Each structure stands twice: as structure tokens, then as C-alpha cells.
Amino acid sequence: MESLTLRASTAASPLQRRRLLPGRQRATYVRATASAGEPDLSVRVNGLQMPNPFVIGSGPPGTNYTVMKRAFDEGWGAVIAKTVSLDAEKVINVTPRYAKLRAEPNGAAMGRIIGWQNIELISDRPLETMLNEFKQLKKEYPDRILIGSIMEEYNKAAWHELIERVEESGVDALEINFSCPHGMPERKMGAAVGQDCDLLEEVCGWINEKATVPVWAKMTPNITDITQPARISLKSGCEGVSAINTIMSVMGINLKTLRPEPCVEGYSTPGGYSARAVHPIALAKVMQIARMMKEEFADGQSLSAIGGVETGNDAAEFILLGADTVQVNY
Numbered sequence: 001m002e003s004l005t006l007r008a009s010t011a012a013s014p015l016q017r018r019r020l021l022p023g024r025q026r027a028t029y030v031r032a033t034a035s036a037g038e039p040d041l042s043v044r045v046n047g048l049q050m051p052n053p054f055v056i057g058s059g060p061p062g063t064n065y066t067v068m069k070r071a072f073d074e075g076w077g078a079v080i081a082k083t084v085s086l087d088a089e090k091v092i093n094v095t096p097r098y099a100k101l102r103a104e105p106n107g108a109a110m111g112r113i114i115g116w117q118n119i120e121l122i123s124d125r126p127l128e129t130m131l132n133e134f135k136q137l138k139k140e141y142p143d144r145i146l147i148g149s150i151m152e153e154y155n156k157a158a159w160h161e162l163i164e165r166v167e168e169s170g171v172d173a174l175e176i177n178f179s180c181p182h183g184m185p186e187r188k189m190g191a192a193v194g195q196d197c198d199l200l201e202e203v204c205g206w207i208n209e210k211a212t213v214p215v216w217a218k219m220t221p222n223i224t225d226i227t228q229p230a231r232i233s234l235k236s237g238c239e240g241v242s243a244i245n246t247i248m249s250v251m252g253i254n255l256k257t258l259r260p261e262p263c264v265e266g267y268s269t270p271g272g273y274s275a276r277a278v279h280p281i282a283l284a285k286v287m288q289i290a291r292m293m294k295e296e297f298a299d300g301q302s303l304s305a306i307g308g309v310e311t312g313n314d315a316a317e318f319i320l321l322g323a324d325t326v327q328v329n330y
């Protein structure tokens with residue numbers, strides 16, 4: 001039985017060559033013969049060898065050792081940990097931090113949930129704790145791909161320190177969170193960078209002069225033309241882009257309390273929209289990036305698609321549009 005598998009191509013830009021180990025090239029799809037009944041879904045992306053292209057995305061399923069270990073045990077192709085930064089003390093995650101959209105009219109309580117809004121920030125666990133857990137995971141699963149997700153303030157020294165410490169934990173690659181809509185914009189964190197191409201170019205420059213493992217830049221959809229930050233990130237030396245992060249949203253106003261949801265002690269703020277309802281939007285954004293990459297980048301840069309993936313069919317749609325890997329958050 002024939003199946004789709006991936007084989008590394010050899011092209012690499014000067015920036016990539018600087019940091020790529022032998023074999024650290026992007027995969028291209030080729031036909032291969034699978035062994036004994038099971039289709040071979042293995043992929044090699046930016047030199048990262050994965051048993052399949054299905055990746056746990058940065059978020060609740062990458063919060064701690066226990067859930068990441070379970071993902072490896074269940075056979076996921078790679079795991080991207082919840083985003084970390086140097087100082088977890090500045091992160092306060094409130095409760096409740098979710099609101100939901102149901103498929104039934106008027107949000108009838110039993111209706112299927114098709115959209116989530118969250119106001120969850122990055123990891124509020126101490127960086128050292130997260131790094132120790134990354135080390136433990138890489139000790140137990142040396143052949144599996146663990147990707148560190150990072151976010152920092154507009155400060156070159158801080159970015160460099162964070163990259164050095166996260167790389168020391170043994171992660172195989174880095175995903176840069178340029179995309180959480182409710183990051184800390186006043187500190188130029190998250191989407192505040194991903195929405196400003198000048199800032200993005202500068203910060204990508206800092207990151208790529210320091211990082212020694214492949215770097216994926218995670219894009220925000222909260223921008224008119226998502227190909228612009230994707231292009232800047234790749235031109236600045238990132239090996240790949242991931243898209244999409246959540247879509248800025250106000251899930252609804254509670255007509256009893258007259259306050260937006262979710263509401264914490266009387267206050268609320270717009271959050272990030274995700275899940276099934278965003279899948280068509282994510283398909284469009286991924287399609288735009290894939291087309292741009294096909295036309296402008298031939299050095300093996302990769303694309304990781306995210307947004308509302310609940311089934312194998314959802315993932316196959318992204319792969320058909322040109323994604324190398326697909327991230328899942330549920």
C-alpha cells in the first residue's frame with residue numbers, strides 16, 4: 001500500500017545553513033511504500049523527524065509535564081509547550097477565563113460548543129519549573145520532538161537570555177509567540193509585535209542571531225494581510241511560520257448583568273476566539289501564506305497550520321493547502 005511520506009530536501013539559505021545540523025532540512029512530499037499494513041505518516045520538517053505531522057499546539061495541552069507526557073504516549077508527532085517568558089510573576093491568569101459559543105440558537109445550554117473565547121495569558125508557572133519539565137521529557141523521550149514556545153518584552157538581552165535558557169533544556173525547536181491577542185501590548189509582547197512589521201523584523205533579527213535550533217514564527221490573524229508578517233519572519237531567518245493564533249473577539253454581552261463575558265469581578269476584556277468556528281478563517285489565512293511561500297521561498301521553509309482542527313479531515317484540508325504540519329489544541 002502506498003502512502004504519503006516526507007523526504008528532506010537539501011536547500012538552505014545562508015542563515016539556515018549557519019544553524020542547521022546535517023539533515024536539518026525541510027521535508028517535501030514524496031511517494032513511499034509503507035511497511036506492513038500501517039500507512040507511514042512520518043515527516044521530516046526543518047530536520048525534525050516526527051512520526052506524523054500532527055502536533056499538539058501551544059496552550060492548555062502543553063501546560064505541564066503530565067499532559068505533554070500523555071501526548072507523547074498517545075503518539076502525537078510533536079508537542080509545543082505552553083508559551084513561557086523569563087518572569088512568570090508578571091502573569092496573572094484569572095478565573096473564569098473562557099466564554100463559549102453554542103451551535104443552538106440563543107446559546108441553548110445543551111447545544112454543541114463550536115467556539116471558545118479565552119483570556120488566558122501565557123504560562124504563569126515559574127520558568128525554572130517549566131524548563132525542568134522539558135529536560136525530564138527529553139530524557140524520557142529523546143527521539144520525540146519537543147518545541148518550546150516563547151514570548152518576551154521588547155528587549156534584546158531578555159530575548160537572548162530566554163532563548164539560551166530554553167535551548168539548554170534540550171528542546172528541538174522554538175516557536176515564537178508573536179500572536180496572542182491579549183498578550184501584554186504595553187510591553188510589546190505577543191500580537192503587538194506580530195502586527196507591526198518593523199518591530200517584527202527587528203525582533204526576528206535578535207532571535208535568529210541567537211537561536212541554534214529551528215525557529216517557527218507564530219502569526220496572528222488579527223491583521224489585514226497575514227502574508228506580510230509571514231514574509232518578514234521568513235526573510236529574517238525563521239525556518240517556518242505557524243498560523244493562526246486566536247482571533248480577537250467579544251463573545252457576547254450578558255443581558256442580565258449587562259457585562260461582556262467572561263467577566264471577572266465586574267471587569268472584562270476582548271479575548272481570543274478559537275475552535276470549530278474559526279476553521280474556515282484559518283483555512284483562508286493558511287492558504288494565503290502557503291501561496292506566498294510557494295512563490296517566494298524555495299529554501300525549505302515550513303508551514304504549520306492551526307485553527308479548529310477536530311478531525312482527521314480538518315487536518316487533511318490544511319495539508320492539501322500546503323501545510324507541512326497541523327497543530328491541534330483539544
Ligand SMILES: Cc1cc2nc3c(=O)[nH]c(=O)nc-3n(C[C@H](O)[C@H](O)[C@H](O)COP(=O)(O)O)c2cc1C
Binds near residue numbers: 057058307329
Ligand atoms: C486556552 C487557550 C490558551 C492558549 N495559549 C496559547 C499560548 O500560550 N501560546 C500560543 O502560542 N497560543 C496559545 N493559544 C492559541 C492556540 O495555540 C491556537 O493558536 C488557537 O487556539 C487556534 O487554534 P484552535 O482553534 O485549534 O484552538 C491558546 C489557545 C487557547 C484556547
